[in-house]
Amino acid sequence: MRVRILIALTIVVVLLQGGALACFADSAGLVIEQLNKKYFSLRNTDTDVRRLQEWKSLAAELQSFAERFSESSEAAFALQKTAIIYQQIFRHYGKREALDRAIKLLKKVQQQYPRHDIADDVLVQAGDIYLYELRMPEQADKFYRKVIVSYPDSDMYSVAVSRRKQLLVGRVSRERVKSRNKTERRQAVNKHRPVIVIDPGHGGEDLGARGVGGLLEKDVVLAVALELKKLLSKRLNAIVRLTRSRDVFIPLAERTNLANDFEADLFISLHVNASRSKKLTGFETYYLDNTNDKSSRKLAERENASMSFEGEQGDLQFILSDLIQNAKLEESIMLAHTVNDATYNFIKKKWPVKNNLGVKKAPFYVLVGAHMPCILVEMFFIDNKQNGLLLAKREFRKDLAWGLFNGIKKYLETESQQKK
Numbered sequence: 257m258r259v260r261i262l263i264a265l266t267i268v269v270v271l272l273q274g275g276a277l278a279c280f281a282d283s284a285g286l287v288i289e290q291l292n293k294k295y296f297s298l299r300n301t302d303t304d305v306r307r308l309q310e311w312k313s314l315a316a317e318l319q320s321f322a323e324r325f326s327e328s329s330e331a332a333f334a335l336q337k338t339a340i341i342y343q344q345i346f347r348h349y350g351k352r353e354a355l356d357r358a359i360k361l362l363k364k365v366q367q368q369y370p371r372h373d374i375a376d377d378v379l380v381q382a383g384d385i386y387l388y389e390l391r392m393p394e395q396a397d398k399f400y401r402k403v404i405v406s407y408p409d410s411d412m413y414s415v416a417v418s419r420r421k422q423l424l425v426g427r428v429s430r431e432r433v434k435s436r437n438k439t440e441r442r443q444a445v446n447k448h449r450p451v452i453v454i455d456p457g458h459g460g461e462d463l464g465a466r467g468v469g470g471l472l473e474k475d476v477v478l479a480v481a482l483e484l485k486k487l488l489s490k491r492l493n494a495i496v497r498l499t500r501s502r503d504v505f506i507p508l509a510e511r512t513n514l515a516n517d518f519e520a521d522l523f524i525s526l527h528v529n530a531s532r533s534k535k536l537t538g539f540e541t542y543y544l545d546n547t548n549d550k551s552s553r554k555l556a557e558r559e560n561a562s563m564s565f566e567g568e569q570g571d572l573q574f575i576l577s578d579l580i581q582n583a584k585l586e587e588s589i590m591l592a593h594t595v596n597d598a599t600y601n602f603i604k605k606k607w608p609v610k611n612n613l614g615v616k617k618a619p620f621y622v623l624v625g626a627h628m629p630c631i632l633v634e635m636f637f638i639d640n641k642q643n644g645l646l647l648a649k650r651e652f653r654k655d656l657a658w659g660l661f662n663g664i665k666k667y668l669e670t671e672s673q674q675k676k
């Protein structure tokens with residue numbers, strides 16, 4: 257009898273603990289969701305770190321999250337973001353102690369979570385601080401070597417190897433692109449070459465949507481963008497610039513600025529979709545507009561990394577109305593239709609995909625302020641099992657690039673015929 261009571265009690269305790277754990281995980285998820293919203297809202301809009309107090313209090317909140325939920329896999333991400341905040345503070349205020357703090361936090365991530373997805377990333381980040389900010393190559397080298405020794409199969413391995421090569425030849429300056437942009441642009445005008453900016457969404461600590469088997473939106477879209485760049489330069493003789501060609505965070509506003517500086521003819525932002533139910537599948541393309549459609553707004557909110565529409569509604573409306581007068585709305589709509597259908601139809605011929613979700617409008621921040629026809633493509637759903645498995649395949653990504661290429665080509669041909 258007593259034994260039975262004991263067993264029953266044990267079961268109750270286990271159940272309660274299980275419940276408590278689930279609850280714990282839920283609240284960790286909710287807290288970090290809010291903190292991430294704040295983080296990306298600042299990171300995307302306040303590139304000069306003018307709102308220093310907000311940045312500092314967010315750093316404190318992220319760090320206390322990491323302590324409170326140290327068992328959660330989000331803790332490592334939170335510490336990494338805290339380190340990035342201190343790095344940003346250093347860049348704008350030159351406070352050395354901010355940089356020391358950043359390095360300490362990055363080391364802590366690797367030591368505390370050596371098997372985490374970002375354990376190799378934080379080592380490269382710390383090395384980069386020594387190399388680029390502090391100009392201390394020997395210190396930097398220790399971190400790159402650690403990546404090579406401890407994480408030989410990681411994606412950061414080749415980065416660490418190439419950084420060490422840079423160290424050997426003593427070339428530590430980052431490439432400057434602006435002056436090159438102008439010259440290339442002039443050449444393009446002279447030779448009637450189209451100038452196209454491809455924007456692989458997200459990057460760096462902004463992972464984008466997360467999918468089946470740990471697949472990340474930022475990696476899928478970068479792979480497609482690199483393929484697309486090859487096709488456009490080779491087959492259309494286009495001048496192509498990517499807003500990022502590696503795994504790095506670029507603020508949304510900077511992406512459009514790059515396209516404007518470059519006086520691009522087209523701006524195409526690449527993304528993959530996700531849904532709460534994980535059941536949705538399909539392909540869709542957006543052009544910029546202030547829409548009242550609920551689901552489009554929801555998607556835009558996520559892709560904008562929460563530019564807090566409620567709070568900045570006034571501002572956003574203003575920017576949008578300005579844009580809608582300036583931007584080439586008609587052309588953007590035509591570009592959206594051409595690229596959407598060409599890509600979907602091309603993929604459909606070779607792969608078991610369904611649902612051409614068509615062309616929609618939404619207030620995507622990354623498209624705001626672009627002076628050229630601009631669209632945002634959502635290439636299937638990364639968190640849907642069937643779509644996600646395809647997106648993980650190299651051949652499928654290549655075909656996505658081919659489909660997009662066909663669409664862009666067709667658009668440019670129609671455009672030039674209309675001009676004649």
Ligand SMILES: [Zn+2]
Nearest residue numbers: 457464527559
């Ligand atoms: Zn996205």
